[in-house]
Amino acid sequence: MKGLNDLKNKKYIFTSKSINRIYNEKFSNPYVLEDGEIIKNFDNVKRIYSYLIENNVNRKDTIYGVGGGTVTDLIGFIGTTFKRGIKFEFYPTTLLAQVDAAIGGKNAIDYEGIKNIIGTFNIPDNVIIDPLTVISQKDENYREGIIEAFKVAIIDGNISLFLDNIEKLKKRNLGTIIDIIKYSVRVKLNIVSKDPFDDNLRRLLNLGHTLGHAFESFTGTSHGLSVGWGIKKEIELFGKNIDLKSKKLIIEFLENIIPEEILNKDVDMDKLKKYIVQDKKINSNNKIDIPIIEKIGKVDLKSFDSKDVVSLFT
Template sequence: MKIFLIGMMGSGKSTLGEMVSNILSIPFIDIDNEIEKSENMKIKDIFEKKGEKYFRVIESSYLEKLTQKNGPFVVSTGGGIILNSKNRYLLHNENTFYLKVSPNELKKRVHLENRPLLKNNRDNIIEIYQQRKELYEEFETIDITNLNEWESVAKIIYKLNIEKDLEVSSSFQNVRIQSNALKHIPDNNIIFLSEKVNQLYGSFFPQKKLILPNGEKTKDISYVLKAYEYLLENNVSRSDTLIGIGGGTITDFSGFVGTTYKRGMNFSFYPTTLLGQIDASIGGKNGIDFKRYKNVVGTINLPNKVIIDPISLLSLEDKLFLEGLIEGFKMCLIAGGDFYNFFKDNLELLLKRNLDKLSWFIKRSVEEKLRIVEKDFNDTGLRSSLNLGHTFGHAFEAITGISHGLSVGWGLIKEVEYFKEKNYLQKNYYLEIIELLEKLLPENIRKIQTNSKEMIHYIANDKKIGERKKIKMPILNSPGNVIIKEIDISEFFEIL
């Protein structure tokens, strides 16, 4: 597969091209950079010393060679490459995408250095844009004016029709990993989705959709009532299928509504956040909030199926993506073995959202959670091992208001410190785990100090321990070796 990105200066072709290459594990080629290396001078110096005509000849020559070269690779072209009719002919025979950015936005983004056509005046970009606009629009257009870099990359990748499917090994819950799944939602279904998901991917979906607010406020009884009204107005029966598309908030909400509407209807999930894909959509827990208590009203009921589209993760802001990686790392610690080693060896590629590594990471995270949930579906014992990092993390979340996934990361750091101090965890594992967590959790969160008494108060209330002052806590002896142990809460003063 060869991918060519065209567009105005300042549209982000080089940045986005390099990100695409990391995601797809294919080489990245920047034509302007190649010319600068071969000529041993900057573009602006080539224009000044040898002229634009000379530059355009070299540029066209590079393009022709690349179209004749066997792929795969992704190419960032120069802004003016479409001025030559032969270049346009060559590009029309390739996977070429025009990254459209409005002229006013380009004016804000573009840097004057090494931009000879601007002549040190940003206003000139408006005139250049108007001159080239029709030529660019001959090609498949991706408007990224109001998108950030990750959202823009997701739009590009969804244009490529990548087919990479993985089956999740479980007889307990029907889960499949399917690239481009969001583009193939059946037309006869009712969809619940968030405003953000609708903004990014709404054009893929059938018309019958209820768009809900972003974030936790959706999980309120008032929105449940609106959902019931919507289903009734559309004559939805128990045999119809409700599909929840979004993060954990949407899957929790959709599962609750699907389980309770007409005493239960068919429902499926298409989770679009990493935390949603490996945690919220897996295991059958569905719920809403009530009077500021999270998930205090809910059900345990498995969806008909969960379809995970890993490409949807590309559009996540960094914080949301890291939350999912932290949850997955927790699963690595519980599983140990090849999963833990995979995480250690591939963390840098996971952070770059490499699609192959990410898909395998999702598969193993889901399989590990299902292995535990299947043995303890009603949450009476073994399932509590999934609370690793949550004993301290829940309290930290309550005190600071920091999001759940990042709070669990903080909790994991503090808990492994406790395990090391009590000689549950060997020092070499402790150092290794802390090093990995430092790459996952932003420094400003790692350094937050809390009040010990306040933390222990929240832990006591969260775990409802009463007079005995002891809690059941998952203890990590080593990756792959977690035991449940009763701990006196007073021991935590030493760490917190």
């Protein structure tokens, strides 16, 4: 069975401080990065390029990203761009990365305070998921993964997997976690296979992300919790035609998972507008496609003028 033990004799392992602290006996001379979103910048890109050049890494070599979504985002970007592309593999260690960030082939760094504004589409050569790594996560980070997986279930329609197992999820029942991972990966990869470059269908996976990314950039709240905030806020702003039972079930689940101080955070919407108008999903016609929930299992893309979206905050 593949897992972190496979990395013992591998070279060119890139991981975070927290993961190295927990699993350092499984790595040989890793390149250790800071924890969190702060690593996704040009300074780290240049340092890693220099490291790869100094070690004579060529296109037959493989680099390994071991950690959460920030590590896989960064190393995927490096792997895609260094020498016009070298092999790279991911070992995601957080639930969020296992159900979302490490699969699907999106790689990116942040710039000028805007999340994932510079990036690539490129599928890793392998993604090895070890569910046991989830057990040691901090509670907030663990719940991020639940929210991203729940987002997929809203789109696909199978939220009973979450509603019926909410207490098992909270207690990190391993069997339930494995079921959630398998389900989320299957649904997401099915969508991605039909639209690998985010032209239409894949944009449904941006549910909660238009406002969620702006909230994340402005408040510094973690990604998954920001997406949960974004789903709730987008229902409030755009959900006039949403099925009331669906609305009730979604909001109740989010309120059960997301800390109240985040879900009901008072935000200066006027300042939030700055981040919305920089959203990378805005096209040349100044339009932005936002996934709108009609009911659980039925989410449609609606095209809005970005100015109209911003006007909702005035």
